[in-house]
Amino acid sequence: MIAPGLTESQILGGSMERHYAPHADEHNAHDARAGHVDHPDHAGHDAHAGHDPEVFRRQFWIVLLLTIPVVVWSRDVQAWLGYTAPVFPGSMLVPAVFGTIVFGYGGRVFLVGARGELRNRLPGMMTLISLGISVAFIASVAATIGVFDVDVWWELSTLITIMSLGHWLEMRAIAQAQGAVSALAELLPDTAERLTGNGTTTETVPIGQLRAGDLVLLRPGSRVPADGELIEGAAEVDESMMTGESRQVAKGAGDRVVAGTVVSGGSLRVRVTAVGEKTVLSGIMRMVVKAQASQSRAQVLADRAAALLFYVALAVGIVTLVTWSALGDPEGALVRTATVLIIACPHALGLAMPLVTAIATTLGARNGLLVKSRLALERARNVDVVIFDKTGTLTRGRPVLAGVIAAPGVETDEVLRLAASVENDSEHPLARAIVAGALQRSVEPMPASGFEGLAGRGARAAVEGRTVTVGGPRFVGELKLAIPAELAGQIADWQAQGKTALHVAADGRVLGALATEDEIRPESADAVAELHRLGIRVAMITGDSHVVADAVARRIGVDEVAAQVLPGEKADAVRRFQAGGRTVAMVGDGVNDAPALAQADVGIAIGAGTDVAMESAGIVLVRDDPRDVVGAIRLSRASYRKMVENLGWATGYNVLALPVAAGVLAPIGFTLPMSLGAVVMSLSTIIVAANAQLLRGLQLRPGVAGSHRSP
Numbered sequence: 085m086i087a088p089g090l091t092e093s094q095i096l097g098g099s100m101e102r103h104y105a106p107h108a109d110e111h112n113a114h115d116a117r118a119g120h121v122d123h124p125d126h127a128g129h130d131a132h133a134g135h136d137p138e139v140f141r142r143q144f145w146i147v148l149l150l151t152i153p154v155v156v157w158s159r160d161v162q163a164w165l166g167y168t169a170p171v172f173p174g175s176m177l178v179p180a181v182f183g184t185i186v187f188g189y190g191g192r193v194f195l196v197g198a199r200g201e202l203r204n205r206l207p208g209m210m211t212l213i214s215l216g217i218s219v220a221f222i223a224s225v226a227a228t229i230g231v232f233d234v235d236v237w238w239e240l241s242t243l244i245t246i247m248s249l250g251h252w253l254e255m256r257a258i259a260q261a262q263g264a265v266s267a268l269a270e271l272l273p274d275t276a277e278r279l280t281g282n283g284t285t286t287e288t289v290p291i292g293q294l295r296a297g298d299l300v301l302l303r304p305g306s307r308v309p310a311d312g313e314l315i316e317g318a319a320e321v322d323e324s325m326m327t328g329e330s331r332q333v334a335k336g337a338g339d340r341v342v343a344g345t346v347v348s349g350g351s352l353r354v355r356v357t358a359v360g361e362k363t364v365l366s367g368i369m370r371m372v373v374k375a376q377a378s379q380s381r382a383q384v385l386a387d388r389a390a391a392l393l394f395y396v397a398l399a400v401g402i403v404t405l406v407t408w409s410a411l412g413d414p415e416g417a418l419v420r421t422a423t424v425l426i427i428a429c430p431h432a433l434g435l436a437m438p439l440v441t442a443i444a445t446t447l448g449a450r451n452g453l454l455v456k457s458r459l460a461l462e463r464a465r466n467v468d469v470v471i472f473d474k475t476g477t478l479t480r481g482r483p484v485l486a487g488v489i490a491a492p493g494v495e496t497d498e499v500l501r502l503a504a505s506v507e508n509d510s511e512h513p514l515a516r517a518i519v520a521g522a523l524q525r526s527v528e529p530m531p532a533s534g535f536e537g538l539a540g541r542g543a544r545a546a547v548e549g550r551t552v553t554v555g556g557p558r559f560v561g562e563l564k565l566a567i568p569a570e571l572a573g574q575i576a577d578w579q580a581q582g583k584t585a586l587h588v589a590a591d592g593r594v595l596g597a598l599a600t601e602d603e604i605r606p607e608s609a610d611a612v613a614e615l616h617r618l619g620i621r622v623a624m625i626t627g628d629s630h631v632v633a634d635a636v637a638r639r640i641g642v643d644e645v646a647a648q649v650l651p652g653e654k655a656d657a658v659r660r661f662q663a664g665g666r667t668v669a670m671v672g673d674g675v676n677d678a679p680a681l682a683q684a685d686v687g688i689a690i691g692a693g694t695d696v697a698m699e700s701a702g703i704v705l706v707r708d709d710p711r712d713v714v715g716a717i718r719l720s721r722a723s724y725r726k727m728v729e730n731l732g733w734a735t736g737y738n739v740l741a742l743p744v745a746a747g748v749l750a751p752i753g754f755t756l757p758m759s760l761g762a763v764v765m766s767l768s769t770i771i772v773a774a775n776a777q778l779l780r781g782l783q784l785r786p787g788v789a790g791s792h793r794s795p
Contacts, residue, residue: 139193143248143252144252147189147190147241147245148245150185150186150241151182151186151241153178153179153182154179154182154183154186154237155241156169157175158237158238177228180224180225180228180237183238183240184221186244186245187221187240190245191217194214194244194247195214195218197210197211198210207395211394216428219422220236220239221240223236223418223422224236224237236419236422239757272309272343273306273307273309274290274291275291276288276289276290276291276294276300276310277301277302277303278294278300279299291359294309294356295356298355298356299315299353299354299355299356300354300356301353302351302353304319304350304351305346305348306346306347307347308342308344308345308346308354309343310357310358311341311343311357311364312341312354312357313354313357314336314337314339314353315353315354316352317351317352317353318334318336319348319352320333320347321345321346321348342363343358343364396428397425397742400424400742401421401428403746404420404421404746404747405417405421408747420747423757424742427742427756427764439730440726440727441458443723443777443779444461444719444779447719447780448461448716448784451784452691452705452706453706453715453716453719454703454704454706456701456703457702460686460702461702461716461719462720462724463685464669464703464716465721465724466685467667467669467717468620468621469620469621469623469644469661470621470623470668471658471661471670472622472623472624472642473624473625473626473670473677474624474628474633474636475602476672476673476690477672477690478624478636479602479605479608480605480708481602482513482602483514483584483601484520484521484600484601484602484603485517485518485522485524485598485599486578486601487574487578487599488500488597488598489571489574489575491568491570491571492570494596497525499588500521500527502550502590502595503518503522504521504522504523505529505531505547506532506552506554507519508529508532509532509545510543515543517600518600532546533546541558542559542586547590550591552589553587553588554586554588556584556586556587557587559587560589560594563589565592566593567587567597571594571596571597574597578597578599580631580635581601582601582629582631582632582636583601584600585598585599586599604639604640605709605710607710608710609639610711611711612641612642614711615714615717616641621644622644623642623643623646623661624636624637624642624644624645624646625649625654625658626648627647627648627650628648629647630645630647633647633648644661646660654672654680655683657680658670658680658684659683662684668685670684670686670687670688671713672689672690673689686702687702687703688702688703688713688716689703689704690708690710691706718783719782722782723779726775726778730776733771734768744756
C-alpha cells in the first residue's frame with residue numbers, strides 16, 4: 085500500500101534503508117531513501133503517485149453512509165419513487181446538512197489536488213472534478229436558500245461517492261501493479277551469520293554491517309543476505325524471486341548466489357561480493373521503478389490530451405451556460421454546465437496509458453523481464469529483426485565435450501580417460517570441458533605427472549608410464565603422426581559443424597579424437613522458432629569464423645549471419661540491419677555488445693551479462709534464456725493493444741457524452757441528468773481499469789503455464 089505523500093521510489097528506498105542503514109533515525113531514513121533507489125519526478129505525469137488506496141476506501145464508505153440520508157430525504161427522489169420520508173423538525177434540511185458534510189469531507193481531496201495542479205499550471209482531472217463538484221455545491225446552496233427551484237444535493241453527494249469509488253479502484257489497481265516490485269525489498273533477511281576468525285565461529289550481525297569480502301554461513305531454509313560467490317558446500321537454491329521459475333538451481337563452489345534467494349538444502353559458505361545498492365536485487369528495483377516513472381510516446385500523448393480536455397470542457401461549459409441562460413433557462417443552464425464539467429473529468433483518459441504501462445512493467449518483472457525504458461517496451465512491438473550475439477546468448481559461452489571416437493582396437497572410454505588424465509591439471513577452458521565431460525560419462529581420470537602445456541598446440545603428460553599428448557592438427561603434424569582413415573571422416577564432419585577437434589596420441593600413434601563446442605542453449609531453437617511465428621526475422625552476430633557461425637545458424641534456424649565481426653564493428657553491423665527502415669532489436673551480454681545495444685532500436689541484455697551491457701539496454705532479461713525475448717515482444721504488443729483500447733474508450737466516451745451533457749438533444753426531449761453523468765463517467769473509469777487488469781493474464785513464455793508467478 086502506498087503511504088500518502090510518498091512515491092513508489094521512496095517506498096522502495098525506505099525498505100532498502102531498513103536493511104542497509106539500521107542505525108538511521110526515522111528522519112534520516114526518510115531523507116536517505118532516494119539514495120538507494122532513483123527518485124524520479126512524477127509531477128509531470130503521475131497525478132496518482134501520492135494517493136493511498138486505503139484513504140479512498142475509507143472515504144468511499146463514509147461518504148456512502150452520509151449520502152444515504154441525502155438521497156432518502158431528497159424531494160426529487162421521493163417524487164420519483166412515490167414515498168414520503170419521515171418528517172420531523174428540520175427534516176427539510178437533512179439533504180443540505182449531510183450534503184455539505186459530504187462536500188467538505190469527500191470533496192476535500194479533489195479540491196487539494198486541483199490546487200496542486202493549478203499551482204503547477206497543469207490543470208487536469210482533479211481540476212475538472214473540483215470545478216464540477218464546486219458548481220454542484222453552489223447550485224445546491226442556491227436551491228436551499230430559494231434562489232433556484234432545482235435541488236441538486238443528492239446529485240452532489242452521489243457524484244462525490246461515485247468519484248471516491250472510482251478513485252479507490254484506480255488507486256488499488258495501481259498499488260497492486262507496483263506492489264510486486266515493492267515486495268522485493270521484503271525478501272532480504274534482517275541479519276546474517278558472519279564467519280569470524282579462522283571460519284570456525286559465527287556472529288549474528290545486521291546485514292547493513294556486511295562488507296564485500298566477508299564470509300557468511302547460509303543454513304538450509306535461510307535467505308541469502310547479499311550477493312556473493314559460493315566458496316564451500318553444495319545445495320539447491322530457490323531463485324524464483326529472480327526468474328519466476330519454480331525449479332530450484334543446483335549450486336556448487338564458484339557459483340554466484342543472489343541476495344533474497346533461498347537455500348533449500350545443505351549449508352553454504354559464501355564470500356560477499358556486493359551489498360546494499362550494489363546488489364542485483366537493488367538494481368532490479370531501481371530499474372523497475374525507473375521504468376514505472378519513465379514515459380512512452382503514447383503516455384505523453386495521453387497526458388497532453390487530458391490537459392487539453394480541461395480547456396475544451398471549460399469552453400463547452402461556458403458556451404452551455406451562456407446559451408441556455410440566453411434561452412431563458414438559467415437553472416437548466418447551471419445544471420447542464422455542471423454536468424458538462426462532470427462528464428469531462430479525464431479519469432479514464434488519464435488512466436488509459438499509465439495503468440497499462442505500470443501493469444506491463446510489473447508483469448515483466450514477475451517474469452524475469454526488467455523494462456528499464458518504457459519507450460523500449462513500446463518500440464518492441466514493431467521489431468522486424470532480432471539480432472542475437474552468439475557467444476553467451478545463443479550459446480552458453482563455454483566449451484563442452486561434444487563427442488569421442490577411437491581408433492580400431494581402442495575403447496572410447498580409454499581415449500577419454502587418457503585425455504582427461506592429461507588435462508586434469510590444466511585451467512584451459514577446453515581442458516576443463518574434457519575433464520567435466522569425462523566425469524559426466526563416469527570416466528575417472530588417472531594420476532598424471534610431468535604436465536606440460538604447449539601454448540596454441542595442446543598438452544602433454546605421463547600417464548601410467550606412457551607419454552600422452554592431446555592437441556589439434558598442428559600438434560599431430562609436429563609429431564609426424566598419421567590420422568587413421570577411420571577417424572578422418574568423423575573429424576572432418578566435426579570441423580564442418582564448427583566443432584573443435586582434438587587428437588589423443590600415445591605410443592607413437594593417434595588413439596582417438598575428441599570434439600568440443602560452445603554449447604548451444606537448448607532454448608535457442610525454440611526462441612528462434614517462436615520469433616518466426618511472430619513474423620520476425622532472426623539474425624546472429626559473432627566474431628567466430630563463417631564455418632562455426634553457419635553451423636550454429638543451421639542448427640537453430642537463424643535467417644541471417646554476420647560472422648568474423650570485430651567487437652568495435654558490432655554497432656556498424658546493427659546499422660546495416662537497420663537499413664531500409666527496419667526496426668531492430670539487439671540481444672547481447674558482453675561489454676563489447678554495449679555499443680550495438682545502444683545503436684539498436686531496442687537493446688536487450690541477457691541478465692548474466694555485464695553491468696555495462698545492462699546499462700546500455702532498454703530491457704534486461706534476468707534469466708539466461710533467449711525465449712524471454714519472445715516474452716518481451718509479446719508483452720509489448722499486448723500492452724499496446726490495451727493502450728489503444730483504453731484510449732479509444734476514454735476519448736470516444738468524451739466525444740459522445742459532452743454534447744449530450746451540454747443539451748444538444750434537449751430539443752427532442754433527451755437530457756443527461758448530472759447524477760447519470762457521474763455514473764457514466766465513473767463506469768468509464770472502471771472499464772478502463774478493468775481492461776488494463778486483463779493484461780495480467782498474458783502468458784509471456786509460450787507453452788509454459790502460469791508464467792506470471794509473483795516473486
